[in-house]
Structure formats: structure tokens, C-alpha cells
Amino acid sequence: MPSEHKRIVVRRDILADAKADAAIERQRLLDRGTLVINLVSSPGAGKTSLLQATAKHLQGQYSMAVLVGDLETDRDAQRLSPYAPVAQLTTGGACHLELPLVRRGLIALGDPRVDFLFIENVGNLVCPASHDLGEHLRVVMLSVTDGDDKPGKYPKMFRTSHAVVISKVDLLPYVPFQVENAIQDALMVQPSLSAIQVSSHQGLGIDQWCRFLIESRERLVLRRECTSAV
């Protein structure tokens, strides 16, 4: 009786293998005490400037390295190289980073044992949201010049992030951006999001941002130690 035959469609996440790989990388780097931060934003929100300010602030206390993703050019790597070990990841046109390229960058740096590994993603508020790079923290930057309506318009990026860094706050007097509106909009999408306001050029909020990084690392390393003690 054909009517008794049912068709069962088995669907599989096409990114399942990539996610499993990312989980392995995340654990490997955690085991050596490295916190991995995937820094995402639209183009020009200030990722490179924030990393310059971060490197200056952490200097002498914590070690860090940076992998910088771009479609073309090594401009960001050049800007960062005076401050930290850096490898440029050139996607050749692709709109986001993926783990194999990240791994190549790590090998190029000699797979360093650092406290913080920053991955500066391609400037794109859409596509990088779908790709796990083995990070422990995903941090989305939102410039005050880009408008306080962006979280709801680009929800996946904010939904999959742990923190939002509101950048260029020194320009607040000149732009129609309400910090409270932006944070409220972001929390509608992801209620557990931490929010930090910075101006990298003027050094505002860098202390708070670095404290967030250090505390996140301690919390994750501590958790790992607890887990391994069980």
C-alpha cells in the first residue's frame, strides 16, 4: 500500500563540519590559556584603531596577536604591526573569514602562546555572522556615525555576539545617535549583550574594554580549570 510509505527528508547543517572544527580549535586555544576574540563590524567602524589602542593598553601585562582579514591590501596589518604580532588574511574578494584561513594565519605567526588572539574580520555586518572561527567571544562594533537603528536591521550579527562596542563616541555631539536607543535595540535582539562605549582616538573607554577582555579571559580559564578538575 503506497499510502503507508512516508518520505522522510533528512536535512543536515551544511556548516556542521566547519562548526565541529571550530569547536576543536576553540578548545585547543582555551587549553593553552588564549582567549580568542572575533571582532566584527561594518567597514570603517574602527576595528583596527580599537586593536591599536588595546595593544598599547595591555602592553607589558598581557601578550596578544592579531589576524587581520581583508578582501585586498595589507593596510590594516601595516597599521597594527608596530603594536603586536600580526598576520594579514587576504580573502581575495570573499566577504568573510573562515577557519582554514584563520589557521593559516596562526601558522604564519608560529602558532604563538598569547593571552589574547584577536581576529579582525572583514568589514561586513552580514556574512561573518554565519561563520564560527573558533572564537570564545564575538564582539560587534557599532560606530555612532552609522546610526542607532542598526542592531534591528542586522539582527543576526548582534544575536550571535557577546558584546557590542559602541565606537567613535567623541563624535556624538555631531551626529543623530542616541546611545540608549542603540543599546535598547541591541538588547531586543540579544538580551545578554554587554555594551561598552569607546573612542579609540581619544582613549575613552579603553580601560573598561580591556577590563572586559581580562575578566572574560579569567572567567573562561577558570571555568576550564574547574571542568578539568572534575
Added chain:
Amino acid sequence: MPSEHKRIVVRRDILADAKADAAIERQRLLDRGTLVINLVSSPGAGKTSLLQATAKHLQGQYSMAVLVGDLETDRDAQRLSPYAPVAQLTTGGACHLELPLVRRGLIALGDPRVDFLFIENVGNLVCPASHDLGEHLRVVMLSVTDGDDKPGKYPKMFRTSHAVVISKVDLLPYVPFQVENAIQDALMVQPSLSAIQVSSHQGLGIDQWCRFLIESRERLVLRRECTSAV
């Protein structure tokens, strides 16, 4: 003799059908005197604000309609609806617009006979570069707050555009952006690019921008008339 057999790999542009469709749409809209502008930029560069200013400037002289692309929300359509007929195209997460969705938007507007049809693309400086929407002009916006190094870092978008609109020039005194550097960088990628500077909020450069639109429309309509006279 197997050595005489050669393997011939026939490759085909996977977007060939979409490009052919776009060419048909481009001709159809040109035939009725509509200039189609695909407006692209990173998120928050000021596409919606520019279109508000454009609508006010052209009011009473030229007719226009707008199709607004976003991942989620109809915020931009709400902002534009007091100024022009507008349809929101919600991609539901996709990082760029494609022609079928544009056609649906046109139908929603009643396929209007307008002088200018603006397609405000998803805020993304990468992926929309690869998709022909049947436009006659592709215009890329670059905000002065995003940095003058962007054309070389996002070359395909600038290479495939006809004009660059440098926006938010009222903020030039507060940001490290050299207009000449940005234009030079853009011209390295696309030597035939027109460059226009605007501040939509302060109404600066809107006259020049609208003149560019009107002249482009006249040139294209004239060319069409010449062609049909042969």
C-alpha cells in the same frame, strides 16, 4: 591512443541567466524613460538620508520611486514614505538584493512610470557588487567617518560603480579623512568614476548630485533615441 584525447572543461558563468534577465529589465525601464540607480554602501553611510534629500530636491520637476532593501525591519521605507512611493524589500537575512525581489517590489508599486527608480541595496560593501539588478547606474557611497582607505580594501564595489558619493562631509573637521586620498584610491580601482561630495543633513552637494542624475538620465535617454533612429 589515449594521449591524443584531451579533456576540455567548459565553464559557464553561474550568474549568466541572472545577467541576461537584468539586461532585459534594464532595457525595458530605459525604453519608458526610467533611469535605475543601484545605491550601495556599507551600513549607515547615509543612503536613506541621501534619498530623502534627493526626493525633496527633485520634487515637482521629476518623478521618482524607491525600492529599499534590508535584512529585517521596514525602518528605511518608513523614513522614505513621506517623500516618494516606496516598497520595502526584506531579504530575511540575505546579504544583497537580487533581481526577482526587485521585480516583486516594482509590482508592489504598480510598476510606476517614473523618471528615477532608486534601489537602496542592503548595507554591505562586498556582496551586492556581484549582482546586477538591471540598473543603469551603480553609485557607491563612502562616508567620511568610514575612512579614506576603503576603495582599495573593497575594490570590486568601486570597480563596478559609475560614481562615488562621499557623504557626511559636514563631519570632515572631526575625522581623519582626506577627500583627495579617497578619490585617488577610488580612481586607482576605477579610473572613470565620478566623485560627488554631499552632506544630506546640511543639504551640501545635493544640487550637484541631482544634476549628475538628471544629466545621466538625459544622456541615456538620448543615446536610446539615437539608437532607435538608426
